[in-house]
Structure formats: C-alpha cells, structure tokens
Amino acid sequence: MKKFLDLGSQPLANSYLNKNELKKKEKKFRLIVGFDPKNYLVSILNTVPKEKMFNKNYPYKSSESFTMRNQFKKLSTKLIKRFKPKLLLEIGSNDGAFIGNINKNKALGVEPCKNLALITQKKGYKTFSDYWTVKLAKKITQKNKVDLIYSANTLSHIKDYSEIFRAINISLSEKGILVLEDPSLLECIKKLAYDQFYCEHIYVFSTIALQKILEPFGLEIFDIDNIKTHGGSNRYYIKRKTNKYFKITKRVRNNVKKEVKFGLKKFMTYKIFSRKVEKSKKKLKDIFKKLIFQRKKIIGYGATAKSCTVLNYCEISNSNIKFFYDTTSFKIGKYLPGSKIKIRKYKKLEIKDADYVFLGAWNFKDEIFKKEKIFISAGGKFISHVPFPRII
Ligand code: JHZ
Numbered sequence: 001m002k003k004f005l006d007l008g009s010q011p012l013a014n015s016y017l018n019k020n021e022l023k024k025k026e027k028k029f030r031l032i033v034g035f036d037p038k039n040y041l042v043s044i045l046n047t048v049p050k051e052k053m054f055n056k057n058y059p060y061k062s063s064e065s066f067t068m069r070n071q072f073k074k075l076s077t078k079l080i081k082r083f084k085p086k087l088l089l090e091i092g093s094n095d096g097a098f099i100g101n102i103n104k105n106k107a108l109g110v111e112p113c114k115n116l117a118l119i120t121q122k123k124g125y126k127t128f129s130d131y132w133t134v135k136l137a138k139k140i141t142q143k144n145k146v147d148l149i150y151s152a153n154t155l156s157h158i159k160d161y162s163e164i165f166r167a168i169n170i171s172l173s174e175k176g177i178l179v180l181e182d183p184s185l186l187e188c189i190k191k192l193a194y195d196q197f198y199c200e201h202i203y204v205f206s207t208i209a210l211q212k213i214l215e216p217f218g219l220e221i222f223d224i225d226n227i228k229t230h231g232g233s234n235r236y237y238i239k240r241k242t243n244k245y246f247k248i249t250k251r252v253r254n255n256v257k258k259e260v261k262f263g264l265k266k267f268m269t270y271k272i273f274s275r276k277v278e279k280s281k282k283k284l285k286d287i288f289k290k291l292i293f294q295r296k297k298i299i300g301y302g303a304t305a306k307s308c309t310v311l312n313y314c315e316i317s318n319s320n321i322k323f324f325y326d327t328t329s330f331k332i333g334k335y336l337p338g339s340k341i342k343i344r345k346y347k348k349l350e351i352k353d354a355d356y357v358f359l360g361a362w363n364f365k366d367e368i369f370k371k372e373k374i375f376i377s378a379g380g381k382f383i384s385h386v387p388f389p390r391i392i
Contacts, residue, residue, distance in 0.1 A: 001034035001035070001036050001043070001045060002034055002035050002036075002037065002267055002270075003032055003033070003034045003045065004033060004034060004035055004267070004270040004271055004273070004274045005032065005033040005194065005197070005270070005273070005274045005277060006030070006031070006032050006033075007031035007032070007033070007194065007197060007309055007312075007313045008030070008031060008312065008313055009028045009029070009030055009031075009312075010028060010029060010030075010031040010198065010199070010308065010309060010312050010313075010338065011026045011027065011028050011308065011312065011337035011338040012027065012029075012048060012052065012053060012199050012337060013198040013199050013200060013305035013306075013308035013309065013337065014053065014058065014059055014060060014200065014305050014308075015027075015337050016059055016303070016330075016331050016334035016335060016336065016337060016343065017334055017335040017336075017337060017340065018334060018335075019333075019335070021335075022335060022340055026337060026338065028338075029046050029048060029199065030046050031044060031046070031197060031198065031199075031309065031313075032044065032045045032046060033045070033197050033270075035267055035270045037265075037267060039209060039212040039213070040206060040208045040209040040212065040264060040265055041203065041205075041209040041212070041213070042185055042203065042204050042205075042206070042209070042270070043202055043203045043204075044197055044199070044201070044202055047159050047199075047202055048199045050112075050131065050157075050158070050159070053157075053199060053200055054112045054113050054131075054157070055112075055113060055114075056113060056114040056115050057113075057115065057330075058113035058115060058116060058330075059328060059330035059331050059334075060094070060305065060328070060330075061094065061095040061097075061116070061328055061330070062094040062095055062097035062098070062152075063094075063095050063096070063097040064327050064328050065361075065364050065367060066367055067229075067364055067366075067367045068097055068229075069097060071227075071229060072097045072098040072100075072101060073101050075098065076098060076101035076102055077101070079148060079150065079179065080102070083147065083148050083177050084147075085106070085146070085147035085148035085176075085177075086106065086147055087106055087107075087108070087144055087145075087146050087147055087148075088102055088106055088107050088108070088146065088147065088148045088149075088150065089107075089108045089109075089110065089140075089141070089146040089148070089149045089150070089171060090107070090108070090109050090110065090149075090150050090151065091110050091132045091149065091150075091151040091154050091164075092110070092111060092132075092151055092152070092153065092154030092157075093109030093110060093111045093116075093117070093120055093125075093127060094111060094113075094116050095116050095119045095120065096109070096119055096120040096123060096125065098150065098152065099120060099125055099127075100120070100123065100125075104123075104124050104125055104126075107125060107126070108126050108127075108128070108140060108141075108146070109125050109126065109127035109128070110127070110128050110130060110132050110136065110140075111127055111128075111129055112129060112130055112131045112132075113129075114129045115330075117129035128140055132154075132158070132163075132164060132167055133163055133167055134163060134166050134167045134170060136167065137167035137168070137170040137171045138170055140171075141170065141171040145171060145172065145173035145174075145176065146171045146172055146173060146176055147173050147175070147176050147177070148176065148177050148178075148179065149168055149171065149172060149176065149177070149178045149179070150179045150181075151178075151179070151180055151181070152180075152181035152182075153181065153182060153183075153230070154182075155180050155182055155203070155205070156182045156183065156201050156202065156203045156204060156205060157200050157201065157202060158202070159202050161203075161213060165213075165214070165217040165219065166217070168217075168219075169217055169218070169219075172240070174240070174242075174243070175239075175240075175243050175245060176239075176240075177237060177238065177239055177246075178219070178237075178238040178239070179235060179236070179237055179238070180210075180235070180236045180238065181227070181229070181233055181234070181235045181236070182203075182204075182205050182233060182234065182236075183196050183201070183204055183205075183230050183231065183232065183233050184204075184205075184206070184226070184232050184233055184234045185204045185205055185206040185209070185259075185264060186206060186232075186258065186259050186262060186264060187231060187232025187233070188204050188231070188232070189262070189264070189269065189270075189273050190232075190262070190387070191231060191232065191386050191387040192273070192276055192277060192280055192386065192387050192388060193231050193232075193306075193386050193387070194273075194277045194280070194309065194310075194313075195304075195306035195307070195309040195310045195385075195386075196230075196231070196306065197309060198305055198306065198308055198309045200305060205234070206259050206264050207221065207224065207234065207236070207252070207255045207256055207259055208256055208259050208260065208264060208265065210236060211256075214238060218240055218241050218242070219238050219239070219240060219241065220238065220239065220240075220241050220248070221236050221237065221238055221248075221252050222237055222238070222239050222246045222247065222248045222249065222252065223236075223237035223246070223248075223249045223251055223252060224236055224237065224249075224251050224252055224255050225237075225251075226255070229363075230363050231362065231363040231386065234255070280385060280388060280389055281313060281314050283388065283389040284310070284314050284316075284383075284385050284389035285314050285315065285316075286389075287383060287389055287390075287391065288314075288316055288320050288383075291355075291356055291383075292320060296355040296356055297322060297353075297354045297355050297356070298320060298321050298322065298354060298355070298356045298357070298358060298383070299321060299322050299323055299324065299325065299353060299354040299356075299357055299358070300321045300323070300324035300325070300341060300357065300358040300360050301324065301325050301349075301357045301358065301359055301360060301361060301368060301382075302324070302325075302326060302359065302360040302361025302364065302368070303324040303326040303328075303331050303336055303341075303343045303360055304360045304361050304363075306360065306362075306363075307324075307336065307360035308336065308337055308338060308339075310360075310385055311336065311338065311339040311341070312337075312338040312339060314385075316339060316358075317338075317339040317340060317341065318335075318339060318340050318341045318342070321339070321341050321358055322341075322342075322354070323341060323342045323343065323344045324336060324341055324342070324343045324344065324360060325343075325344055325345075325346040325347070325349075326343050326344075326345075326346055327345075327346045331343045332344065332345045333345075348371070348372070348374065348375075349372045349374070349375035349380060350374070350375060350378075351375060351378040351379060351380050353375075354380065355380070355381065356380075356381050356382070356383050356391070357372075357375075357380065357381070357382050357383070358382075358383045358384075359382050359383065359384040359392075362384050362385070362386045365384070369382075
C-alpha cells in the first residue's frame with residue numbers, strides 16, 4: 001500500500017454523541033488513504049473493528065431522502081423485470097428502503113444492525129440480523145439458492161471481501177446475478193469528494209479494482225450503470241464466468257477505458273488528488289474565517305457520516321457552525337463526533353435561522369435546494385466543499 005492522503009485524527013463517523021458524553025475523550029484513529037499499485041485498490045489503512053461501527057445503535061437510515069426512496073423503488077421494478085428472480089437476497093438491507101419494494105415471500109434481508117433489522121422484521125420481511133458470512137450463507141440458503149443478490153453501499157464497508165464473495169458463491173444459483181452498488185472512485189477523485197473516506201468506507205472501488213477482486217471467485221462484471229447516487233456511484237452487474245447467458249456489455253469496456261485514461265492505475269493521480277485536497281481544506285477554512293469575522297450565522301444541513309471527515313479535517317467545530325438540521329430520528333438531539341455540533345430536528349429553513357448553511361449532505365443538493373426555495377429566494381446561501389469550496 002502506498003499512502004497518498006492523510007486526513008488526520010478522526011473519530012468514528014456515525015458515533016454521534018449524547019450530551020453526557022461531550023466531556024469524555026473520544027476514540028480516534030488516524031485516517032490515512034493508500035493505493036495498491038498491484039490491484040489498483042484504494043483503501044484506508046487503519047481500520048476499526050466492524051462491531052464498533054455496525055451494531056444495534058447504528059443511526060443511518062437509507063429511507064431518509066426522497067431521492068433514495070424513489071431510486072430504490074424504480075430499481076426494484078427494473079431488476080425484477082430484467083432478471084425475474086424467484087428469490088432475492090439483500091445484503092445490508094438497512095431500514096428496507098430497497099427490499100420494502102419486493103414481495104415479502106420472495107425476499108430475504110441480512111442486516112447486522114439490530115435496530116434496523118427490526119424495522120423490516122416488523123414489516124414481515126425475513127431479515128437475518130447478522131454479518132454476511134460463509135456460515136450465514138450456508139444457514140439461510142441451504143435449501144433454496146438465490147437468483148438475485150443486491151447490495152448497496154455495503155461491500156465498501158467490509159474489510160474481508162474474500163469472505164463476502166465466498167459466501168455469495170454459496171448462496172447464488174448457477175445463473176444467479178449479483179448487483180453491487182458503491183461510490184465510484186473516479187467520481188470521488190474527479191469531484192474531490194475526499195469525505196467519501198471515513199472509518200466505514202474501507203474501500204472506494206473502481207471498475208478496474210473490482211474486476212481484479214472478482215477474478216479468483218470465478219465472477220465477472222458484465223454490465224455497469226453509472227448513477228448519480230451519493231455524488232456518483234457505480235452499479236455493477238456481476239455473474240459467474242460460466243454463465244454465458246449474459247454478454248459483457250460495451251459499458252463495461254467504456255468504464256475501464258475511462259478509468260485508465262484518467263490515470264486510476266497511476267500513483268501520481270492520487271498524489272495530485274491529495275495536493276488538491278489540501279488546497280480545498282485551506283479554501284474552506286478561509287470561507288468560514290471570513291464569514292465568522294463578518295458575524296454571519298452559519299448552520300449545517302444533513303449530519304452525514306461524510307461531514308465527520310470534512311469538519312474534523314478542516315478543524316470546523318461548534319464555534320463555527322451553530323447546529324445541524326437532520327431528519328433522522330436516531331441523530332436528533334445528539335452531537336456530531338469530534339466537532340461536537342448539536343443536531344436539531346429538521347424544519348424548513350427560514351432566513352431568520354441562518355445566513356449561511358453548510359451542506360453536509362451535498363450529494364442531495366438538488367433535493368435540498370428544491371425543498372428550501374423560500375430560504376434561497378429570501379437571500380439565504382449555502383456553503384459546499386464539493387467539487388470545490390464555495391458559496392452558492
Ligand atoms: P447520506 C451513510 O453516509 C453511511 P452519509 C454509510 N456508510 C454510507 O455508505 C452511506 O450512508 C450510503 C439527512 N438529510 O445519505 C439524512 C436531511 O436531514 O449522504 C442523513 O442523515 N434532509 C452507510 O451519512 C443525511 O442527511 C434531507 O433533505 O454520508 C444524508 O446522509 C436529506 C436529503 C438528507 O449518507
């Protein structure tokens with residue numbers, strides 16, 4: 001692993017603090033990102049045990065945004081139509097934003113965070129509250145193999161991907177399809193979205209890296225959708241190499257070409273990215289400094305996991321941002337890790353609330369701007385750091 005980016009000492013991104021924890025010393029780790037030139041894989045170098053991140057207190061719910069609910073709904077129809085699975089399995093089913101669109105008798109969910117698994121269990125979905133392992137795959141698909149496995153924003157969170165693919169090979173029927181969705185490394189680098197790196201995002205994948213990972217498991221990517229989700233993601237359609245029913249599409253070749261042309265195989269690309277990130281930090285800090293000097297009131301919008309990286313890396317805290325608005329029940333009343341900024345229950349922005357709003361959920365800019373038309377037309381401004389620090 002060749003190191004290229006040091007995002008400093010960081011707390012665990014989704015470990016929101018209760019009021020009585022504010023004085024306690026937070027557990028921190030050094031967030032360093034590296035590149036493996038052999039397999040083109042980009043990953044963080046110091047990892048945190050999964051049990052510390054994904055447990056019964058997990059606060060992130062996929063259903064919180066209209067964009068995601070809508071996208072999962074459309075996708076479920078598309079996947080059912082294209083692959084006609086008799087049985088579908090979702091790894092990391094969260095609060096059911098995707099699986100909730102599938103017929104209960106044809107779906108299985110796996111979700112290690114008990115608080116989230118409970119949500120889909122209550123709705124009647126067979127959800128196993130466990131980590132995805134070979135042992136679990138054997139247990140739940142012993143009799144019935146699965147025709148379609150879907151997993152969004154999960155693979156990038158699991159250090160031992162070998163266990164994941166061995167387990168998938170146990171569960172997937174001979175002609176079964178695996179659909180994986182994760183942030184795209186190309187988009188992350190292009191957009192300077194360095195906040196895609198935090199404790200949970202162990203990997204940010206490229207097509208070329210994923211191809212290498214899949215190879216030893218007899219799996220291959222046969223199609224890709226480039227999607228806007230989370231600032232730019234890839235949806236990879238994967239099959240067994242022995243499955244000749246689907247041909248590898250031009251889209252796969254084009255993605256590979258694009259990535260190679262951009263330089264994702266070269267260490268220099270990542271060094272340049274790192275230099276740009278440092279400049280971005282300086283610029284964001286300058287924006288805050290100027291606004292604070294002018295006594296402007298700044299609040300935050302969307303207490304994302306990504307915000308944790310930006311705020312801590314750029315040394316922005318509760319003396320710069322008064323509070324964050326967020327819609328997630330599990331986060332409201334708590335404080336962002338490290339920066340200790342309070343999270344308040346969302347209400348429509350009014351000009352009396354703030355002069356400037358830091359866009360923690362920059363990936364939902366369009367949805368948020370549509371919702372906050374009144375604030376914008378009254379002269380309210382947003383601050384965003386992606387793709388470069390600026391006032392909008
Ligand atoms: P959002 C999480 O990252 C964690 P985060 C995880 N590691 C991951 O990979 C991605 O999700 C998928 C709020 N919000 O999706 C809701 C509003 O308040 O960018 C959320 O708290 N009002 C699993 O946290 C947050 O913003 C709104 O109008 O970086 C969005 O979080 C909207 C649209 C969102 O993921």
